[in-house]
Amino acid sequence: MPGIEDLYREIILDHYRTPRNRGELPPPAVYSEGNNPLCGDDIRIYLDVADGVVRDVKFSGQGCSISQSSTSMMTVAVKGKTVAEVQAFVRRFKHMMTLTNESETVDESVKLGDIEALQGVVKFPVRIKCATLGWNTLLEALTEAIK
Amino acid sequence: MVTTLTEASHNMSFDSAVIRRDFPLLAKQIDGKPLVYLDSANTSQKPNAVIDAMANFMRESYAPINRSAYTLAANATEQYEGARAAVAKFINAKSAREIVFTKNATEALNLIVSSWGRANLKTGDVVLLTHMEHHANIVPWQMLQQERGIELRWVPLTSDFQLDLTSLTSLLSGVKVFSFTSMSNVLGTINPVEKLCAAAHAAGAISIVDACQSVPHSPSDVQSWGADFATFSGHKMCGPSGVGVLWGREELLEAMPPFLGGGNMITDVRLDGFTCAELPAKFEAGTPPIAEVVGLGAAVEYLTNIGMANVRQHEISLSSYVLDLLTNRFGDDITIHGPRNPELRGATFSFAFRGIHPHDISQILDQSNVCVRAGHHCAKPLMKIIGANATTRASFYLYNTTTDADTLADALDSASDIF
Known part of the structure; x- marks a missing residue:
């Protein structure tokens, strides 16, 4: 059995205890809702995109430490990035979570920084969905924002 | 659902520790520790007879x-x-x-x-x-x-x-x-x-x-x-x-x-x-x-x-034990969503614990080989009514013992150490 310390790294617990960018954004910011039917968790991502750049991002909802901290770290990372950079960033993250197809190109030069702490989640396959919930919801919000 | 004395007394030898031996999977050890299977409301283990x-x-x-x-x-x-x-x-x-x-x-x-x-x-x-x-x-x-x-x-x-x-x-x-x-x-x-x-x-x-x-x-x-x-x-x-x-x-x-x-x-x-x-x-x-x-x-x-009246009697006793154990040990830190009277309930316990998300609790309990369900238990309207997105659920059956309940309580304590 993999050690629990691989999952609950200090940076993850820190973002869980003190989530960054929690809250909502008023329109014209868009939002998207995601949920994990397995556990009933739900998450909302609010996204303010202007001139092809993520100006602001916030999240609300309920979830476990992994989904909450992963989303919190994600919001910190994507703020200020261009839409194309965010897309590449999400691909890189999903690649780390072993969720990309071989046909998808992943830019290995994209640095995940703190988010690499979530790599340990891969050893607990059931929790991969928790870690990616916020990210998939972000992608949906992004699609909505650039429509 | 009422246990009659006559039926129960036909089989005074009911002993969950003995019954447990009929279930080969329950003898399994992971990392040298026994398996504590508390997810029978989900699906039960199988005896050799089956x-x-x-x-x-x-x-x-x-x-x-x-x-x-x-x-x-x-x-x-x-x-x-x-x-x-x-x-x-x-x-x-x-x-x-x-x-x-x-x-x-x-x-x-x-x-x-x-x-x-x-x-x-x-x-x-x-x-x-x-x-x-x-x-x-x-x-x-x-x-x-x-x-x-x-x-x-x-x-x-x-x-x-x-x-x-x-x-x-x-x-x-x-x-x-x-x-x-x-x-x-x-x-x-x-x-x-x-x-x-x-x-x-x-x-x-x-x-x-x-x-x-x-x-x-x-x-x-x-x-x-x-x-x-x-x-x-x-x-x-x-x-x-x-x-x-x-x-x-x-x-x-x-x-x-x-x-x-x-x-x-x-x-x-x-x-x-x-x-x-x-x-x-x-x-x-x-x-x-x-x-x-x-x-x-x-x-x-x-x-x-085994006798279904015996099974019911065992689960009433076990419910009584689990309710006392969890409330005495954890007090206000645990909220059990269900009746307090063991006669009015089965041995299935959904609970909230110290604000820790059920997914995290079940992950940590898994370190002690304690198998519980975390989530909405396919009853989302009910979950909304009791005001929970998810709960942790420990469910007991004829093969569970008070030792299983003790291990659950000990493992819950270790969840607090992490969060």
């Missing part, structure tokens, strides 16, 4: 049923039908013709809604459900609602997690069907089945009992319940997955149109139509889960030998 019955059947007796003349097939049919008779006896059905094998309890409920419901319900007809139903007793009705425009009504809960029956008479007014669970898979609440069936009949409605959580844990008597239909799963009662049971009063089943069409459920097929087979074949289209039914028959025999 595993061997299925393996022996497949090694020595496997053949098609109901359709071949050779001896091997005749013997297989005999074993399959023997299991049906055993199930009928187990729940005191009037006849084995009233027992229909399905894929699981979910399919059994869908069968009732699809066959009886479509034949008997029209736009505006009312179906009464309760706030503590599993999705399997909600969604099929909602599907019929979309198709037919039937109305769904709900019996609410009291603050102590019982069904609030104060307005039952008015809720039942004009109702065609009252479909309810005999025991909540989240709260553990045991419902007064006989009283609810009687109230349904008094209002001119039929009663359907989702008995999935109670049949494995207490004596069942569909005739004394006064029910019209009951459904349950094999895999929660020491049997294999892949087989469930629909019991229905014979005259209702007789009058119902078939559910799935195909082989075995007909006596004749012509280019211009078909004639249905007799009960219960009418509802068993195609090759059924033959070995699984044989396994369920073995499970019923196993449970009968």
Whole structure:
């Protein structure tokens, strides 16, 4: 059995205890809702995109430490990035979570920084969905924002 | 559901530590620590009696049923039908013709809604459900609602997690069907089945009992319940997955149109139509889960030998122990969503603990090989009513001991160390 310390790294617990960018954004910011039917968790991502750049991002909802901290770290990372950079960033993250197809190109030069702490989640396959919930919801919000 | 002294005293030797040895998987150790399986409300472990019955059947007796003349097939049919008779006896059905094998309890409920419901319900007809139903007793009705425009009504809960029956008479007014669970898979609440069936009949409605959580844990008597239909799963009662049971009063089943069409459920097929087979074949289209039914028959025999009254008595004692243990040890740090009186509940405990998310709790409990369920338990409307997105659920069965409860409590303490 993999050690629990691989999952609950200090940076993850820190973002869980003190989530960054929690809250909502008023329109014209868009939002998207995601949920994990397995556990009933739900998450909302609010996204303010202007001139092809993520100006602001916030999240609300309920979830476990992994989904909450992963989303919190994600919001910190994507703020200020261009839409194309965010897309590449999400691909890189999903690649780390072993969720990309071989046909998808992943830019290995994209640095995940703190988010690499979530790599340990891969050893607990059931929790991969928790870690990616916020990210998939972000992608949906992004699609909505650039429509 | 009441334990009689005579029945219990027939088997004073009930000892869950001994029973545990009948279940090979429970002897398994992971990282040198024993397995503490507390997820039986989800699915139960299997005794050697069931595993061997299925393996022996497949090694020595496997053949098609109901359709071949050779001896091997005749013997297989005999074993399959023997299991049906055993199930009928187990729940005191009037006849084995009233027992229909399905894929699981979910399919059994869908069968009732699809066959009886479509034949008997029209736009505006009312179906009464309760706030503590599993999705399997909600969604099929909602599907019929979309198709037919039937109305769904709900019996609410009291603050102590019982069904609030104060307005039952008015809720039942004009109702065609009252479909309810005999025991909540989240709260553990045991419902007064006989009283609810009687109230349904008094209002001119039929009663359907989702008995999935109670049949494995207490004596069942569909005739004394006064029910019209009951459904349950094999895999929660020491049997294999892949087989469930629909019991229905014979005259209702007789009058119902078939559910799935195909082989075995007909006596004749012509280019211009078909004639249905007799009960219960009418509802068993195609090759059924033959070995699984044989396994369920073995499970019923196993449970009968132990005595369902003994199982119920054991779970009352264990519930009492678990409730005292968790509340004494954790006080306000734990919220148990369910009745406090062990006589009114099964040994299924959903709880919130120190604000830690159930997914995280179950992950940490897993480090101690404690297997619990985390989530909404396929009862999302109920979860919303009790104000939880998710809960942790520890559910006990005949093979669980007070030691399992102690390990659960110790493991919960270690969850606090991390968060």
